[in-house]
Amino acid sequence: MQENKSNNLRHIIAIVGPTASGKSALGIEVALRTGGEIINCDSVQVYQQIEIATAKVPFEERRGVAHHLIDFVSPIVTFTAVDWARTALQTIGEIESRGHVAVLVGGTGLYLRALRHPFFPSPATDEDLRQRLTRIRKRYGPERLHRILQKFDSDEAAKLNARDWPRVQRAIEFYLQTGEKISSQRPLRPSPPDVATRLRVFALNPPRAELYERINQRTDEHFANGLVEEVRGLLDQGVPGNTSALGAHGYRRVVEYLNGERTLEGAIEQTKLDVRHYAKRQLTWFRREAGVEWIEGFGEDQQVQERVLALLH
RNA sequence: GCAGGGGUGGUCGAGUGGUUAAAGGCACCGGGCUGUAAACCCGGCGGGCUUCACUGCCCUACGUAGGUUCAAAUCCUACCCCCUGCA
Numbered sequence: 001m002q003e004n005k006s007n008n009l010r011h012i013i014a015i016v017g018p019t020a021s022g023k024s025a026l027g028i029e030v031a032l033r034t035g036g037e038i039i040n041c042d043s044v045q046v047y048q049q050i051e052i053a054t055a056k057v058p059f060e061e062r063r064g065v066a067h068h069l070i071d072f073v074s075p076i077v078t079f080t081a082v083d084w085a086r087t088a089l090q091t092i093g094e095i096e097s098r099g100h101v102a103v104l105v106g107g108t109g110l111y112l113r114a115l116r117h118p119f120f121p122s123p124a125t126d127e128d129l130r131q132r133l134t135r136i137r138k139r140y141g142p143e144r145l146h147r148i149l150q151k152f153d154s155d156e157a158a159k160l161n162a163r164d165w166p167r168v169q170r171a172i173e174f175y176l177q178t179g180e181k182i183s184s185q186r187p188l189r190p191s192p193p194d195v196a197t198r199l200r201v202f203a204l205n206p207p208r209a210e211l212y213e214r215i216n217q218r219t220d221e222h223f224a225n226g227l228v229e230e231v232r233g234l235l236d237q238g239v240p241g242n243t244s245a246l247g248a249h250g251y252r253r254v255v256e257y258l259n260g261e262r263t264l265e266g267a268i269e270q271t272k273l274d275v276r277h278y279a280k281r282q283l284t285w286f287r288r289e290a291g292v293e294w295i296e297g298f299g300e301d302q303q304v305q306e307r308v309l310a311l312l313h
Numbered sequence: 314g315c316a317g318g319g320g321u322g323g324u325c326g327a328g329u330g331g332u333u334a335a336a337g338g339c340a341c342c343g344g345g346c347u348g349u350a351a352a353c354c355c356g357g358c359g360g361g362c363u364u365c366a367c368u369g370c371c372c373u374a375c376g377u378a379g380g381u382u383c384a385a386a387u388c389c390u391a392c393c394c395c396c397u398g399c400a
Binding site: 042124130247248 | 346
């Protein structure tokens, strides 16, 4: 609606908050009014071929605003926070070279943090190694991995709960791949890129009860719109049921249903729970994220949109 | 109508005289999180007061009303409601 204002160029806008809080609607409005382009900051929307339960904004509803880092990764690979940060940084540069404002939209707190506070250097995941460790975990339990880590990096093992297998596993992988203890590498974080200092982070905080109600309804809609068929199609195509993409909310429980591990009713109810729990964790995450400007309400609300726009001027 | 089973905290569900504000699960609330993050982990959870804290105290609570007992969610009596079998 408005021409770019040069003073906006100094800012990179981020719109975060719990799932179903209206981030996308707010993001599009802000992008329209500031001459912005959107960069997706959601760990699931990056994947192609998963659609119904991802809340990706359909092309027709983007109101002409360019969207990046959405729908561009094969669902059989695992896209990581570092992958995202690297790609996002590059995309921000491209957007700004066009004289536009970058608007980050999404609820994956770790991704945003990976951009603001780059992680210490580390080799890419070794999938074979990860599979081997996964096999150990499934056969002997997560405590077994923890005991292994104790031998390699007792400092790290002491800090981690024995059942916190993703971190334990990661620490073992790091040691086996580099010969270094992850605990000793932590302090070696690169300094933040300059975009980090130009970031304005707005977090939506809608009324909790209404948010939960929306999540429940949205989940029912996803199933009514053919989520089960979508998952069945992906599995038939040969997408493994244990990929990151199919671990997303909705997909995960449907895979279990199709494997005969739960009823359809159970899958729906469990999905609602998963998503509500997730929304809560997102709120917790952003609460302690530095420099966040909290906005009460849902992102579709015009008054909320005006409030954010006003803060930008 | 008769026989049998049952009514417990937001919910499911243990508990059959004291060590029970009542196991455990779930919901809900809070916290953590550095290359799988829509992942994963930890804590709280009847109310009020007290201590910096370890703690301590009071009130309310196991369908309802009454009773037995030093002491009851647990035993007895009556009533209400639910389920199953017989008719």
